[in-house]
Amino acid sequence: MRATPSSLACVTVLACVAMSLSAADAHAARGDRDGSRRCKSDDFDYRHCDLDTRGGVELVHQHSKTRCVRGRNWGWDRDGVWVDDGCDAEFRSGARGGWEHGGRGDGARTFRCKSYDFDYNHCDADVRGARVELVRQRSKTDCRQGRNWGVDRGGIWVDEGCDAEFRVAGGRRGR
Numbered sequence: 371m372r373a374t375p376s377s378l379a380c381v382t383v384l385a386c387v388a389m390s391l392s393a394a395d396a397h398a399a400r401g402d403r404d405g406s407r408r409c410k411s412d413d414f415d416y417r418h419c420d421l422d423t424r425g426g427v428e429l430v431h432q433h434s435k436t437r438c439v440r441g442r443n444w445g446w447d448r449d450g451v452w453v454d455d456g457c458d459a460e461f462r463s464g465a466r467g468g469w470e471h472g473g474r475g476d477g478a479r480t481f482r483c484k485s486y487d488f489d490y491n492h493c494d495a496d497v498r499g500a501r502v503e504l505v506r507q508r509s510k511t512d513c514r515q516g517r518n519w520g521v522d523r524g525g526i527w528v529d530e531g532c533d534a535e536f537r538v539a540g541g542r543r544g545r
Contacts, residue, residue: 409421410457411453417453423448430461434457436455482536485528493528495526497526502521504536505534507532514532
């Protein structure tokens with residue numbers, strides 16, 4: 371069988387794709403091993419990325435032109451890191467300090483909870499004995515406590531399009 375220019379081009383393209391995928395897989399594996407993870411807000415939409423956050427999280431490299439500001443367009447919860455409004459960055463787990471460890475000096479934690487497609491959503495948080503307040507409404511829908519957001523033993527719930535950042539102060543330490 372004789373190789374034609376088009377079959378050689380096809381083999382070259384397939385080899386390049388395979389090498390590209392291998393490099394991407396290696397980077398992803400390296401990122402997971404060293405406790406880092408890239409999380410990108412495509413089209414300025416909210417995105418959640420799995421990451422072990424037990425020891426806190428720090429932003430180690432920003433990829434976006436949009437400035438990534440903790441509490442405004444990135445943060446974390448017990449399941450991972452979230453980004454929004456164009457933030458694209460590399461995050462590392464195991465950081466000391468940060469919100470969960472009193473980054474503001476008062477032990478308060480701030481995070482975002484969002485009702486997707488006007489559906490109920492529950493955001494896990496340790497709110498036992500804590501004061502919870504809405505600090506920034508992000509939705510056009512008016513967020514009203516008792517109507518479309520509230521607190522229960524397991525965290526904060528939102529519904530009917532409420533999208534907001536909440537501050538949890540006081541209460542028990544740790545998770």
